[in-house]
Amino acid sequence: MDSYCHYRRFLALHPVIMDIIMITNTSEGQMSKAHEYAQQHRDEFRQQLHQLLRIPSVSTSPQHAGDVRRAAEWLKTEMLRIGFESAEVIHTPGHPIVYGEWLGAGETAPTILIYGHYDVQPAEMIDGWTHDPFDPIERDGKIYARGSTDDKGQTFVHLKAIESLLQTEGTLPVNIKLLIEGEEEVSSLNLGAFVSANQDRLKADVCVISDTAILAVDQPSIVYALRGLTYMEIHVHGPQTDLHSGVFGGTVHNPAQALAEIITALHQPDGSVSVPGFYDDVLTLDEEERAELKKTDWALDDWAKATGLDHPWGEAQYTLRERVGARPTLEVNGMVSGFYGEGAKTVLPAKALAKISCRLVANQDPQRIYELVRDYVAQITPPTVRSEVRLLHTGDAAFVDRHTPVMQAAIQAYTQGWGKPPVFMREGGSIPIVANFQRELGLPVILMGFGLNTDGAHGPDEHFTIEMFHKGIDTVIHFFKLMGRK
Ligand code: BES
Ligand code: MN
Ligand code: MN
Secondary structure (H helix, E strand, O other), rough: OOOHHHHHHHHHHHHHHHHHHHHHHHHHOOOOOHHHHHHHOOHHHHHHHHHHOOOOOOOOHHHHHHHHHHHHHHHHHHHHHOOOOOEEEEEEOOOOOEEEEEEEOOOOOOEEEEEEEEOOOOHHHHHHHOOOOOOEEOOOOOOOOOOOOHHHHHHHHHHHHHHHHHHOOOOOOEEEEEEEEEEEHHOOOHHHHHHOOOOOOOOEEEEEEOOOOOOEEEEEEEEEEEEEOOOEEEEEEEOOOOOEEHHHHEEOOHHHHHHHHHHHHHHHOOOOOOOOOOOOOOOOOHHHEEEHOOOOOOOHHHHHHHOOOOOOOOOOOOOOOHHOOOOOOOOEEEEEEEOOOOOOOOOOOEEEEEEEEEOOOOOEEEEEEEEHHHHHHHHOOOOOEEEEEEEEEEEOOOOOOOHHHHHHHHHHEEEEEHHOEEEEEEEEOOOOOHHHHHHHHOOOOEEEEEEEEEOOOOOOOOOOEEEHHHHHHHHHHHHHHHHHHH
C-alpha cells in the first residue's frame, strides 16, 4: 500500500509518465509510417533473419568458435547497414560482444539499452530434428532453426524496428545502445566484467530484453521474475580402480549406488529440497501476487502436451506456475558411472558423477546455495566412499519492479501491438546478466519477450512463430515511440 501511494505521488510529479498513462487509457495503437514499412518488408526481414540463423554460433563447442565470431561480424555489418552510428565486435577472453549505438535523438531523449544474445545451444540431427537445424525453413507459419526464438529471432526484432523507423522517419524517438553477447548459453562468462568496466558507456534509462516467452499467441505477458542458477558436479569416488564385480561385489560400496543414495537424500517425499537452509532466503508470495499469477497458470492439459506426461511432480501446495516461477529447485541434469556400452560388463565402477543444478529465486545467494549443498552432501556421504561437490557456475535470479513508469510504456506497447493488455508472469529460466544490469547500471529492466514456451528452445525443431516476429517488431516500434513522447 505504502509503495503504491509513493508511486502515485511519483506519477503526479512526472508529466511524461502521466502522458503515457493517458495514452494507455485513450488511444489505440496507430499504424505509423514505420509500421507500414515493417509490413511491406515482412518477407525481406525474414530472409535476412534466415541468413543469421544459417550461422551455427554454438557457444559451448570450441569447434564452432569461428562460426560464433562470424555471427558477431554479421550482426555488426547489419547494424551499420541499417543506420547505426557505430557498431563494433569487441573481443573478450571468450566469445565476442557486439555493441553499437545510435544516439541521434539527443540528450533530452531517453536512452534504451537493448540486450540480446546471438549464441545458441548445440543442435544435431541425432537429437531428433526433422531437418538441418542450421538451414532454416518456414512451415505452418513458423521459422524452424536453432536460435530462431532463442535468441537470434527475438534480438532481430529490435534491429528491424530500428530499421523501420530510420528508413521512414530518418530518426528515432529514443537513443539506442545495443549489446548482443555470444556467451549467454554458457552463463555470460565474460559479460559481467564488460558491464562493470563500461558503466559509463552503457548508461541508459531502461534496459529492454527480448529473450523470454509470452503466455500465448493471443495473450501477451510480461515476465517479471527469472530464476538464478547454481551448477555443480557431485563426484563419488570408491575403489582405486574398476573392480571385478564377482570378486569384490558385496564387499565394496558401489559408487554408482552411493551416488544414487546421496541424490535420493536431497529431496523429501513431498518434492521439497532436503538441504538444510535451502529455503531460508526464499520470499513468500503474498495473496495478491498469487491471485495475479493465477491468470498465467499452466493448464494441466498444456503441461501434459508439452511434456508427454500425465502426472506432474513437485511441491503440491504450489501451482505449476508457482513451482517454476517462485520456488527454487534441485535437478539432476545427468549421471555417469560404470559401463554403458552395448552388451554386458560385470564391473564395479571406481567412480560416479552427477551434474546437479539448482534454480533459484530472487533473494537467494547462488554461492551460499553451493556451500549448503556441498556441506550437506559431505554430511550424508557414508564412510564407505569419498565425495566432492564442485561448483561449475552461478547466475543470479532477477526480479523486476512492475510499478515503474517504463513498465507502463511496455504495457501500452504490448496493448497496441496485440490489441490486448499483457498480464504479468514469472518464468523459470535464467538470464544471469539481468541482475548485473539492475545492480551495476541501476537500470529498470523490461523483459519484453516474443517467444512461446512451446517453441522448443534448447530442444529439437526449435521454431519462432512468424506472427510473433512481426507483432514483436510492431510492439517495439510502439515502445520506442511511447518512450520518446515528450
Ligand atoms: N532465453 C533463455 C532464458 C529463459 C528460458 C527465459 C525460459 C525464460 C524462459 C536463455 O537463453 C537460457 O537458456 N538461459 C540459460 C542460462 C544458463 C545457461 C545460465 C538457462 O536458463 O538455462
Ligand atoms: Mn535466450
Ligand atoms: Mn537459451
